[in-house]
Amino acid sequence: MTAVQLNRRSFLSYSFMSGALIVSAPSLIFSNPLNAAEAEDDKTISPLIQINEDNSLVFFNPSPDMGQGVHTSLAMLFIEEMDADFDLVSVKSLSYGLRRNEDGKITWKAVPQFSGGSTSVPRNWPLLRQAGAVARQLLLQAGAKHFDTDISKLKTEKSYVINNNGKRISYGELARAAGAEYLKKDFMPELKNRKDWSVIGKAQKQKDTRDIVTGKPLYGMDMDYPGAKVAVMARSPYLDGYVESVDDTAARALDGVVDIVVLDRPDTDKFYTYLAAGIAVIADSFWIALKARDLLKITWNKGPHSEESSASLRQQCDDLLKTNGQIVRSDGNFDMAIAKADKIITRTYKLPLVSHAQLEPQNCIAHVRKDNVTIIGPMQSPGSASRLAAGITGLDRLNFDIRYTRLGGGFGRRLTSDHAAEAVTISKLSGLPIKLIWTREDDLSHDFYRPMGHHEMTAAFDKHGKMTAWAHRLAGTPKHHRRNGETPEEYFSSDLYIDDFPAGLVDNLKVEYFIAKSGTPQGSWRAPAHTANAFVVQSFMDEIADELDEDPLTLRLRLLGPAREMKYDQHGGPIYDTGRMTNVLQQAAKLAGWGKEIPEGRAQGIAGHFTFGGYCALVAEVELMPDNQFKVHKVSGAIDVGIVVNPAGVLAQMEGGINDGLSAALGQEVQIEGGQMINDNFDRYHMMRLAQSVPVIDVHIVDSEANPSGMGEMSLPPLAPAVTNAIVRAGGKRHRSHPLQPVKL
Amino acid sequence: MITFSVNGKQVNFDGDTTMPLLWYLREELKFIGTKFGCGIGSCGACTVHIGQQAIRSCSLTMAELDGQNITTIEGLAKEDEELHPVQQAWIDFDVPQCGYCQAGQIMAITNFLKDNPAPTDEDIDEGITNLCRCGTYTRMRKAIHHAAALMAKKGA
Numbered sequence: 001m002t003a004v005q006l007n008r009r010s011f012l013s014y015s016f017m018s019g020a021l022i023v024s025a026p027s028l029i030f031s032n033p034l035n036a037a038e039a040e041d042d043k044t045i046s047p048l049i050q051i052n053e054d055n056s057l058v059f060f061n062p063s064p065d066m067g068q069g070v071h072t073s074l075a076m077l078f079i080e081e082m083d084a085d086f087d088l089v090s091v092k093s094l095s096y097g098l099r100r101n102e103d104g105k106i107t108w109k110a111v112p113q114f115s116g117g118s119t120s121v122p123r124n125w126p127l128l129r130q131a132g133a134v135a136r137q138l139l140l141q142a143g144a145k146h147f148d149t150d151i152s153k154l155k156t157e158k159s160y161v162i163n164n165n166g167k168r169i170s171y172g173e174l175a176r177a178a179g180a181e182y183l184k185k186d187f188m189p190e191l192k193n194r195k196d197w198s199v200i201g202k203a204q205k206q207k208d209t210r211d212i213v214t215g216k217p218l219y220g221m222d223m224d225y226p227g228a229k230v231a232v233m234a235r236s237p238y239l240d241g242y243v244e245s246v247d248d249t250a251a252r253a254l255d256g257v258v259d260i261v262v263l264d265r266p267d268t269d270k271f272y273t274y275l276a277a278g279i280a281v282i283a284d285s286f287w288i289a290l291k292a293r294d295l296l297k298i299t300w301n302k303g304p305h306s307e308e309s310s311a312s313l314r315q316q317c318d319d320l321l322k323t324n325g326q327i328v329r330s331d332g333n334f335d336m337a338i339a340k341a342d343k344i345i346t347r348t349y350k351l352p353l354v355s356h357a358q359l360e361p362q363n364c365i366a367h368v369r370k371d372n373v374t375i376i377g378p379m380q381s382p383g384s385a386s387r388l389a390a391g392i393t394g395l396d397r398l399n400f401d402i403r404y405t406r407l408g409g410g411f412g413r414r415l416t417s418d419h420a421a422e423a424v425t426i427s428k429l430s431g432l433p434i435k436l437i438w439t440r441e442d443d444l445s446h447d448f449y450r451p452m453g454h455h456e457m458t459a460a461f462d463k464h465g466k467m468t469a470w471a472h473r474l475a476g477t478p479k480h481h482r483r484n485g486e487t488p489e490e491y492f493s494s495d496l497y498i499d500d501f502p503a504g505l506v507d508n509l510k511v512e513y514f515i516a517k518s519g520t521p522q523g524s525w526r527a528p529a530h531t532a533n534a535f536v537v538q539s540f541m542d543e544i545a546d547e548l549d550e551d552p553l554t555l556r557l558r559l560l561g562p563a564r565e566m567k568y569d570q571h572g573g574p575i576y577d578t579g580r581m582t583n584v585l586q587q588a589a590k591l592a593g594w595g596k597e598i599p600e601g602r603a604q605g606i607a608g609h610f611t612f613g614g615y616c617a618l619v620a621e622v623e624l625m626p627d628n629q630f631k632v633h634k635v636s637g638a639i640d641v642g643i644v645v646n647p648a649g650v651l652a653q654m655e656g657g658i659n660d661g662l663s664a665a666l667g668q669e670v671q672i673e674g675g676q677m678i679n680d681n682f683d684r685y686h687m688m689r690l691a692q693s694v695p696v697i698d699v700h701i702v703d704s705e706a707n708p709s710g711m712g713e714m715s716l717p718p719l720a721p722a723v724t725n726a727i728v729r730a731g732g733k734r735h736r737s738h739p740l741q742p743v744k745l
Numbered sequence: 746m747i748t749f750s751v752n753g754k755q756v757n758f759d760g761d762t763t764m765p766l767l768w769y770l771r772e773e774l775k776f777i778g779t780k781f782g783c784g785i786g787s788c789g790a791c792t793v794h795i796g797q798q799a800i801r802s803c804s805l806t807m808a809e810l811d812g813q814n815i816t817t818i819e820g821l822a823k824e825d826e827e828l829h830p831v832q833q834a835w836i837d838f839d840v841p842q843c844g845y846c847q848a849g850q851i852m853a854i855t856n857f858l859k860d861n862p863a864p865t866d867e868d869i870d871e872g873i874t875n876l877c878r879c880g881t882y883t884r885m886r887k888a889i890h891h892a893a894a895l896m897a898k899k900g901a
Contacts, residue, residue, distance in 0.1 A: 067843030067879045205839045212844035213832040213851060215778015215818035222777040230772075287761065287768045359782050359790055359845045359878050408780070408845030409878050440783040648839055652884070656842050659880025682787035682876060691870035693882030 048094070048110065048131055049078060055159055055172030057084055060094035062111045062128075063120035064380055065208070066358075066410030067656070068712035069649040070120045072207045074128055076645055077121075080199040081132030081191060082139075083156040084171060091207045096382040096402035106398060113404075115380045116415045116524065117571055118612045118710025121645055125708055133189035142177035143169060158198075194643075203648035208406065218406040220377035221437070225365045228433040229258050231426045232289035234296055235276035235446055238675045239519030240265070241303035242277035250295040251281060256288035260296075261429040263422070273388055273418045276446050280426045286437050305519030306675035313477065313518055313672065314350070317454035320475035320514035321348070326489065329498040332508035337469035341460035345547050347540055348456045350737035351532040353449040353477070353670035356525060357687060360408020361443040366423035367433035368393055373400045374433075375420050378407040385420035392424050412524030416448050441680040448523025449670050451477045451495055453516070455536040459544055460508075467559060470506045472496065472536075475514035479522045479529070491515055495529045499568040499576060501537065501610065502559055519675065526660065527713035530611045534717030535665075535724075538607035539736065542725040552725060553589050553606055557582055572612040572709070580640050580702075581608055584617040587638035587700045592619035602633060605725030607718040613709030615640040615702075618658065618718045622726035629741065630727055632662060634696040639714060642706035653711045654699045661719030663688030669739045686743045749810045751776065752820030762808035767791045769807060770817060778818035778848045782876070789875030790845065792852040793817050799856035818848040821855065830899065831855045834892035842879035850875045850885060858893055862900075 050058040059078055065071040071091040079086050097109030111127050114120075136156055143161030144151045146169055153164045162168045171178075194201075211218055236242055248260045265277035279296060283289035338344060364377035366389075373389045375382075382402045390397035407414055423436040438446075453476020460469035478491035492498075492513035503509055525531065541559075545552040563579025585608045589595075592604060601623050608617035621634040635658050644650055667686030671679050679685040724735040747758045751774060758769070765784075770776040770793070779802055782790030786804035793802045794816040822828045828836070831851050841847045850873070857872045858864070864872065869889055877885070 067841075069842070205836070206841065208844065209836050209839060209841055212841045212847050213818075213828070213835045214822070215776070215848045217777050219780075219845060221781060224775075285768065285772050287764045287772070357878055359780075359788065359843070359876065361781065407843060409843045411878070437781075440785070440788075652839065652842060652881075655883045656880040659882055660878065663878070663880065681785050682783050683785060687876055687878065688882075689876060690873050690882040690885065693880070693886075695866065695883065695886060697883050 048128070049082065049135055051171050051175040053172045053175060055088060055170040057089045057159070059089050059091050061091050062094045062113045062124065064093065064115045064378075064382075064404045064407055064410070066115060066378075066380065066407035066414070068115070068120070069206055069646065069652065070115065072204055073121055073646045073649050074124050075207065076199045076204060077124055077128040078132035080197055081129045081189070082135045083158070085158040086199050086204060088159055089207070093404055093406070096386065096400075096404065098386070098398050100398060113382055115410060116412065118614065118712045118714070121708050121710050122613065129191050130189050133191055134183070137183065137187065137189060138178040138181045139171050139174050141181040142174045145177065146174065200645055201643070201647065204646050205648060219360050219408045220363045220365070220405045221360055221408065223365055223376050223405060223435075225367065225374070225376060225433050225435060228365055228367070228435045229282045229284065230286045230289050231280045231282045231423070231434045231436045232286065232293050232439070233263070233278050233280045233422065233436070233442065234293050234298060235278035235442060236300050236303065237445065238300055238302045239305040239308060241300045241306070241675070243279060244299040244301045246279055246299070247297040248279070251292040254288060254292045254295065256284040257292045258282045258284065258432065259430045260292075261426060263425055263429070273384070273416055273421050275418050275422055282426065282430055282432060282434065290439070302675060303519070308519055308672055308675045310352070310672045313452060313516060314454070316516045317475040317514075320516060321454060321456050321473060323514070325473065325475070325512040325514035326492060327510060328492045328496060328513050329503065329509065329511040331503070331506075334469050334471060334508045334510040337508035338458075338460050340462075341468055342463040343461040343547065344458065345544055346456065346458045347543055347736065348454060349536040349539060350454050351452055351535065352738055353452040353520060353672070354525060354664055354668045355444050355447045355449055355670050355685060356409070356411045356413035357444060357685065358407070358409025358411055358413050361440055362419040362438040363436060364419045364423035365433070365435045366420065366427040368424055368427040371395065373424060374402075375400065375424065376403045377405060377420060377423070378410070378414050379404040379417060379420060380407065380410045380412070380414040381417060384415070385417035388417055388421040389424045392421060393428055411526040412528065413447065415524050440682065444680045444685055445677045446521075447670075448521045450525035450528070450531065451479050451522050453477065453495065453532060455532070457536060457540045459540070461548065465548055465550070467502070467506050469508040470502055471510040471512065473512040473514070475516055477516045477518040477520060477522055479524065481515070481518070481522060488515055493570065497529065497533065497570050499566065499570060499573065500533060501576075501581070504566045505559055505561060505578070520672065527611050527716045530609060530713070530717040531661070531664065531720070534607065534609035534611075535720045535738070538609065538718060538721035539724055542605065542721070542728065543734065546728070551595070553585060553594055556585055556606070556608065572610065576610055580615045581610060581617075583702060584608055584615045584638040584640050587702065588617035588619050588636055591638065591698050591700050592621065592636035594619060603726050603730035605722045605727070605729055607721035607725060609717040611714045611717050613641070614711065614714035616714040616718055618715070618722040620719070620722035620726045622723060622730055624727065624730050624732050628733070630730070630732060632694050632723055634698070635694050635719070635722070636698040637715060638700040638702060639711075640702035640704055641711050641714060642704045642708040644701055644704075645708055647701055650701055650711050651699055654715045655697050657713065657715030658697055658719050659688065659693045661716040662692070662694060662723065665720035665723065665738050666692065666741050667739045667743055669742065684743075747807060747811045749813045749815060751815045752817060758807055758810070760807070762806060764807050766793070766802040766805045766807060766810065766815070770802060776817045776819050780845055780849060782846065782849070787876070788846070788849075789853055790849040792849040792875065794852060794856055797859070799853045818852055821851070829855055830895040831858065831892040834888040834895060838884055838888040838891060840881050840884045840888050842881055846875060846877045850877065854889055854892070858889070858896060862897060863893055864889065
C-alpha cells in the first residue's frame with residue numbers, strides 16, 4: 001500500500017469541456033506541497049483524464065510514444081487505480097506544460113514529460129497510479145451523493161460505481177457531479193493490492209494500432225499548421241563547416257520559393273545541441289523547396305575536421321590505447337594481481353559509429369511570434385526543445401505552445417532537439433510559420449551518432465581458475481563531448497558504466513578511459529553505451545571460457561556467485577542484483593535447451609546484460625553459411641524488469657530489441673571520409689530487412705515483485721554477443737568488431 | 746494534363762511532372778498515410794498500389810501516371826467498412842511499434858499476397874523488403890501467414 005498526502009480539493013482541477021469532466025493532474029502529489037491558498041489559484045494544472053458523458057475516456061499521456069508502447073502502458077497505470085474500463089480508453093499526447101514554482105523556477109506543470117533511458121514506466125509508476133486513485137475517489141464521492149448513501153457501501157468496477165443493492169451508475173454519468181466534489185483535507189489515496197489488479201499485468205494491445213494501419217495522421221511529418229511553409233536545409237556537409245558564399249539567384253527565381261535564409265553555426269558552448277550551419281530554402285511545398293535547394297551554389301568552408309575519417313578515428317584509438325588514460329575506477333591492486341597471475345587473457349574489440357536511422361526523418365513545425373513560440377513535432381524531450389527555443393528567441397518559455405506527436409522512431413535521436421531548434425531559427429529569421437523536413441540524406445549525415453571506440457579487455461586468473469584481475473580500457477569518441485558544462489574528466493560516464501559486471505566481483509579491477517577527438521556529433525542511441533559494453537564484456541566472457549575450457553554459462557554463473565545486491569551508482573541503480581542476473585541467464589538457458597541437442601549444423605551462444613534497471617539474457621541459435629555468412633534461426637530470452645505492467649509490451653520490446661540489435665551488428669557503420677559522412681542513404685547504410693530477421697523468438701518473462709524498470713532498451717545489448725558467441729561455437733570465426741557483415745561501398 | 750485516379754476518385758494534374766507521386770499524395774491530396782522514408786525507393790514506407798503492382802511512390806514521377814489507378818493505405822478499406830485482412834491481422838497480432846513503416850508494409854504485403862496466397866517463409870523473405878527499424882519483422886511474418894489464412898477462408 002502506498003499512500004500520499006493530499007490536502008484539499010484544490011490539488012485537483014476539474015473543468016468541463018464539451019460535456020466532459022477533465023480530471024487534472026494533482027501537481028502537488030508530484031512536487032513540493034504548496035499551501036492551500038496558492039493552490040486555489042493554481043492555473044498550472046494539466047489534464048490527465050477526460051471522462052465523457054458516454055462513458056468513454058481519454059487519457060493524456062505525459063511521455064512521448066516512439067514505439068516503446070507508453071501510450072498503452074502509462075494509461076494502464078492510471079486506469080487500474082481509477083478502476084475504469086480499459087477498452088473505453090483512447091490516448092492522446094499531453095500538451096507540454098510548465099509552471100513557475102514558489103522559487104520562481106520553471107518546473108513541470110503536472111508530471112515530467114519526457115521519453116528516454118527507459119524511464120517512463122518507473123517514473124510514472126507511483127505518479128499515475130496515485131492520480132488514478134484520486135479520480136476514483138471523486139467519482140465515489142459523487143456516487144455516494146447520487147445513491148444517497150455512504151462511500152463505504154459503494155464499490156467501483158470497469159467505469160461504474162456500484163451500490164451494495166446492485167444499482168450502478170457510469171463514470172460518464174457521474175462526471176459532472178464528480179467535478180464539484182472536494183477531497184477531504186487529509187485524504188490519502190490508497191493503491192490497490194497486486195492481487196486486485198485487473199489491468200496491470202494483463203496483456204493489452206497497443207492503443208494506436210488501428211490508426212496506424214489505416215494511415216491516420218499521427219506523426220510530426222503528418223501535421224499541418226495554418227499558413228506553414230515548407231523549409232528544407234542545405235547543411236554543411238563538413239563537420240563544423242560553414243557557408244563561405246552562396247549564389248541563390250536561380251533558387252529564388254523558382255516559382256513557389258518564398259524565402260531563403262542563412263543559418264550561422266550556433267555557439268556550441270551556448271547550446272548543447274549541435275546544429276550544422278547552412279541555408280534554408282522556404283517554399284510552398286517540399287518538392288519545390290528540394291528543387292530550389294539543388295539550385296543553390298554554395299561554397300563551403302570545410303571547417304576544422306576536413307581530414308577526419310573512419311580510418312583516422314580508428315588510428316587515434318589504437319594510438320591512445322598505447323598510452324595511459326584516465327583511471328575511472330580502481331579496486332585493489334591490478335598491477336600486482338597481474339604480476340602474480342597464472343593466466344592472463346587480453347582481447348581488443350572495436351565498435352563503429354552508428355546512426356539512429358529512425359524511419360521518420362527529422363521534421364518539425366515552428367512558429368515564432370512576437371511574444372510566443374509554437375513547436376509541433378516528434379520529440380522525446382520537449383523540454384530541450386523549449387529551452388532551445390527560449391535561447392534562440394529570448395522569449396519566456398513558460399507559455400510556449402509545444403506539442404509532441406507520435407514519433408516514427410526515437411531510439412534516442414529525438415532526445416536532441418536540434419530539429420526543433422532549426423525550425424525555430426528558420427521561423428524567426430523568416431517571420432513565417434515553418435514546417436521543416438529533413439531528407440534521409442540530411443538525417444543520416446547530421447545525426448548524433450552512437451560513439452565509436454576500441455575496448456581493450458584483460459582478465460587474469462590464478463591456477464585454480466579464480467578471476468583475480470579485470471581491466472577495461474576504452475578509447476573512443478565521447479557521447480558528451482559537446483555537452484554544456486561537462487568537463488572532459490566527466491566524459492567517461494556516458495561511455496563506461498563503472499559498476500557494470502564484473503565490477504565488485506573481482507578484487508583487482510581497473511577501468512581506464514581515453515578521449516578520441518572527433519568532429520562528429522555524438523548522442524544517445526537505444527541503450528547507449530550498453531550496446532558496446534555488452535558486446536565487449538559478453539564476447540570476452542566466452543573467450544575466457546574457451547581459454548579455461550569451461551562452459552560459457554557455467555563461467556558466468558561462477559563469476560556472478562551467490563545472489564547479492566551490489567551498489568550501482570549510474571543510471572539503472574542504485575542496486576545491481578547478481579541473483580536476478582543469474583536467474584535470467586538460467587531461465588534463458590532452460591528455455592533454449594542449453595547443452596541439449598539442437599538441429600544439426602547449429603550452435604548456441606549466450607549473453608546477459610543489465611541495462612537501466614532491467615536484466616536480460618539471450619541465447620542465439622546460429623547456423624554457419626558459406627562465405628563467412630551465418631543465419632540466426634532462433635533467439636530464446638529471459639527478461640526481468642520487475643513488476644510487468646504490460647506483458648504484451650514486454651514481449652514486443654523483446655522481439656524488437658533483438659531484431660534491432662541484429663540489424664545494428666550485421667551491417668551498420670557510419671563511414672566518415674574527408675570530414676563528411678558518406679553512406680547517407682539506405683542503399684549504402686545497411687539496415688536489416690525481414691529476410692535476415694530472427695524467425696523464432698521465445699521469451700520468458702520473470703515474475704517479479706520488484707518495482708518496474710522500463711523495457712525499451714534491455715533486450716538489445718545482449719543480442720550481438722549471443723550471436724557472435726554462437727558463431728564461434730558453431731566453428732566460425734570470433735568477431736571482435738562490428739559490422740559483422742561489412743559492406744564495401 | 747495527366748489524368749488518373751486515387752482511391753477511386755479521378756484527379757487531373759497539370760503541374761510539375763518531375764515531382765514524385767509521394768509528394769502529390771501527401772501535400773496535395775493530404776493522403777498522409779503514405780510515408781516519406783528515404784526518397785530513393787529503398788525503405789518502402791511510401792508503397793502504394795498502382796493497378797496490380799506495389800510501387801514505391803517516392804520514385805515514380807507524375808509523368809508516369811496517366812490513366813493509372815492508384816490506391817493508398819486510406820483506400821485499402823473504405824471508411825467504416827471491414828478492414829483488409831492484413832490490416833486486421835496487424836491489429837490481432839499487435840504488430841506495429843513506432844508504426845511509421847507499417848502502412849507501406851501493409852501495402853506491400855496486400856499486393857504480395859495476391860500473387861502468393863499461401864506464402865512460405867522463403868517467399869516472404871524474398872517478397873517483402875520494406876525496412877522496419879523497430880524490428881517488428883518476427884511479428885510481421887506471423888501476421889502475414891495469419892492474413893493469408895484469413896484471406897483463403899474468405900475466398901473459400
